[in-house]
Each structure stands twice: as structure tokens, then as C-alpha cells.
Amino acid sequence: MLEHPSEPQSRISLLALLGLFLHIGLTSFGGSTMAWMHREIVEKRKLLDDQSFMTGLTIAQILPGANPVNLALYLGMQARGKLGAVVAVFGIVLPAFCVILLMGYLYRTLSGYDTTHVVLGGIAAAGVGATLAMGVKLARRVMVRVIPIAIALLTFVVVGILQWPLVPVVIVLVPLSILQAYYLNRKRGDG
Amino acid sequence: MDSRLLGLILVFAPLSLFSFGGGQAVVADIQYQTVEVHGWLTNQQFTDLYAVSRAAPGPSTLIAALIGWQVYGFVGAVVACLAIYIPSSIVVYGATSWWHKNEKSPWRTAIEKGLGPVAVGLIFAGMLAVLRAAHIVEPGNVNYLGLATVIGAGALLYLTKISPYLLIGIVAVLYASLQFLPL
Numbered sequence: 001m002l003e004h005p006s007e008p009q010s011r012i013s014l015l016a017l018l019g020l021f022l023h024i025g026l027t028s029f030g031g032s033t034m035a036w037m038h039r040e041i042v043e044k045r046k047l048l049d050d051q052s053f054m055t056g057l058t059i060a061q062i063l064p065g066a067n068p069v070n071l072a073l074y075l076g077m078q079a080r081g082k083l084g085a086v087v088a089v090f091g092i093v094l095p096a097f098c099v100i101l102l103m104g105y106l107y108r109t110l111s112g113y114d115t116t117h118v119v120l121g122g123i124a125a126a127g128v129g130a131t132l133a134m135g136v137k138l139a140r141r142v143m144v145r146v147i148p149i150a151i152a153l154l155t156f157v158v159v160g161i162l163q164w165p166l167v168p169v170v171i172v173l174v175p176l177s178i179l180q181a182y183y184l185n186r187k188r189g190d191g
Numbered sequence: 192m193d194s195r196l197l198g199l200i201l202v203f204a205p206l207s208l209f210s211f212g213g214g215q216a217v218v219a220d221i222q223y224q225t226v227e228v229h230g231w232l233t234n235q236q237f238t239d240l241y242a243v244s245r246a247a248p249g250p251s252t253l254i255a256a257l258i259g260w261q262v263y264g265f266v267g268a269v270v271a272c273l274a275i276y277i278p279s280s281i282v283v284y285g286a287t288s289w290w291h292k293n294e295k296s297p298w299r300t301a302i303e304k305g306l307g308p309v310a311v312g313l314i315f316a317g318m319l320a321v322l323r324a325a326h327i328v329e330p331g332n333v334n335y336l337g338l339a340t341v342i343g344a345g346a347l348l349y350l351t352k353i354s355p356y357l358l359i360g361i362v363a364v365l366y367a368s369l370q371f372l373p374l
Contacts (some may be wrong), residue, residue: 061295064279121238159313160318177305
């Protein structure tokens with residue numbers, strides 16, 4: 001078991017945990033996955049309290065990886081340690097994996113028709129619209145100071161417009177961005 | 192191991208570590224690597240698979256599974272899926288342990304604040320990559336119907352609580368019916 005200050009409030013067997021996350025993975029669609037997790041894990045089963053759920057939500061969002069998958073890992077880890085983490089991730093990914101392969105199969109069967117590409121082109125445009133809405137929401141939260149705005153713009157120009165490879169760009173920009181946030185915080189704390 | 196399977200791992204495992212906020216941040220690089228570098232897909236196929244991944248429930252990083260399937264069948268889908276989730280999961284696992292041991296660390300706040308701007312920049316870069324691959328906006332050519340769909344869908348999702356599936360359904364019906372109208 002891991003050493004956590006916040007011990008799970010009730011125990012759950014690994015099998016029950018797997019069932020729980022398979023259930024969440026099956027019933028939740030798109031952006032509502034994390035809301036379903038809150039309902040099932042915090043409200044119904046009371047495996048965790050709101051505070052530690054919110055910590056998990058933050059970790060899930062700022063670290064690499066799909067947010068719902070990261071949150072499942074965090075919740076599984078809180079409930080049952082290492083094995084709990086593995087079981088939760090498996091449970092949340094498996095249903096979505098099966099559904100997307102099924103849709104991929106449908107796509108291959110239908111890709112001979114022009115209409116398929118036209119409709120998928122429209123859906124891709126709507127998908128970009130969803131990204132636009134999310135991007136604007138996040139930008140409004142993040143871009144309140146000059147340096148963060150500059151870092152966001154620099155990232156966009158270098159990766160988006162100049163099409164430099166993402167990995168080396170991120171390796172340089174992420175530490176710079178964290179360092180400036182650290183020193184800005186310290187300066188504000190001292191003054 | 193087959194070089195195409197190894198190729199899938201080499202493309203998706205590193206991107207896993209940079210998929211801040213999920214698949215949207217790395218979609219620009221996925222498009223570049225799979226279409227331009229490896230030639231596994233055409234731009235048309237990439238756009239179609241991107242659309243399938245957006246229409247499907249579950250995380251958008253699952254586009255890796257679709258590309259894996261295209262490259263190496265079911266095994267490719269499983270391998271690509273593991274490659275996109277395992278590295279980031281290890282990071283989250285380590286960070287969760289660290290997070291709980293360092294409640295008061297100033298680095299915690301700095302990391303939270305520092306990752307944000309890079310993530311935002313990457314999200315918009317990913318948007319641009321899909322706009323290019325889908326031929327909606329490219330040098331010397333703008334598809335106005337596509338651009339109107341992007342902005343209209345974006346505004347609806349930003350301002351209202353419309354279900355993404357209702358929106359995708361409406362767009363699909365609209366585009367399909369435009370196909371059959373004598374314009």
C-alpha cells in the first residue's frame with residue numbers, strides 16, 4: 001500500500017473496482033466522463049471525499065495524458081494502490097477502445113462513398129470547433145500576464161505555424177515556463 | 192519486432208509524455224509524423240480518422256488506436272494504445288505520490304501555473320494542423336463552409352451547454368444533405 005495522508009474512506013475489492021470503472025467507461029460520453037466519476041466514486045460509493053477528488057482533477061489536467069484516464073489512475077491508486085491504478089485505467093479505456101475500433105471498422109466499410117468523406121469532413125470541422133471552445137476557455141484562465149501570454153504565443157507559432165517538432169520545443173519551453181512561474185510566485189510572496 | 196510496430200511505439204510513446212490536456216495538444220505532431228514522415232496515412236485518411244475519434248466516446252488520444260489499426264491491424268491498435276497511455280500513466284503515478292508528500296511546496300504551484308501557457312499554445316497549434324489536413328485553411332485556399340462550421344460549432348459549445356453528440360449529429364445530417372442538393 002502507498003503512504004498517503006488521505007487514506008481511502010472505505011475499502012473496495014479489485015474486482016469491484018474494475019466493474020466500477022468499466023461501468024463508468026461504458027456510460028460516460030465525451031466531456032462528461034469526469035463528472036460520472038465524481039458521481040460514482042465520491043457521491044455514491046464514498047471512496048474519496050471532494051477535496052481529494054479535486055486534487056486528482058488538477059493532477060489529471062496539468063500532467064500529460066488523457067484527463068479522464070489520468071483521473072481514473074489517481075482514483076484507482078487512492079482506493080487500492082498500484083493494482084487499483086492499473087485496474088482503473090484498464091476499466092476506463094477498454095469500453096472506449098472497443099467502441100472506437102467498431103467505428104473505425106464502419107469507416108473502412110463506408111470509405112468507398114464520397115458522402116462518407118464529406119460527412120467526416122464536417123465532423124472534423126465540428127471537432128476543431130470543440131477544440132476552439134476549450135482552447136479559448138483555458139486561454140482566458142491562463143493568459144492573464146505578459147509572460148504566460150508570450151509563452152503560449154511562442155508555442156503556437158513555433159509548433160503550429162513553423163511546424164517545428166513538438167518534443168524538443170516542449171522540453172525547452174516547459175521548464176522555462178515553470179521557472180518563471182516559480183520566481184514570480186516567490187517575488188510576490190516576498191513583497 | 193516488425194519495423195512498423197516499432198515505428199508505432201516510437202511515434203506514440205514520446206508523444207504520450209507531451210499530451211498535456213489529452214490528444215488535442217499532440218494532434219499536430221501525430222499528423223506530421225504519420226502523414227509526412229512515415230507516410231502511413233494520406234491527409235484524407237488522417238482527417239477521416241480524426242473525425243471518427245472526435246465522434247467516438249472516450250478520450251481523443253484514442254486516435255492512436257485507429258492509426259495503429261490502419262498500420263498493423265488489431266495488434267497495431269493495441270500496441271499504439273499502450274504506447275500512448277503507459278508513459279503518461281507512469282508520470283501521473285509518480286506525480287500523485289510526489290504531490291501528496293509535498294503539499295506545501297512552492298514548486299507545486301509553479302508547475303500548475305507553468306504548464307498552462309504551453310498547453311494552450313499546443314492546443315491552438317493542434318487546431319491549425321487539423322485545419323490544414325482537412326483542407327479547411329491552407330496557404331492560398333480557404334473552405335468557407337468548413338471555417339463557418341468550426342466557428343459556429345466553437346461558439347455553440349462555448350456559449351451553450353449543447354451536447355457534443357447532438358452537435359455532431361446536426362453537422363453530419365447537414366453535410367450529408369448538402370451532398371444531395373443540386374447546387
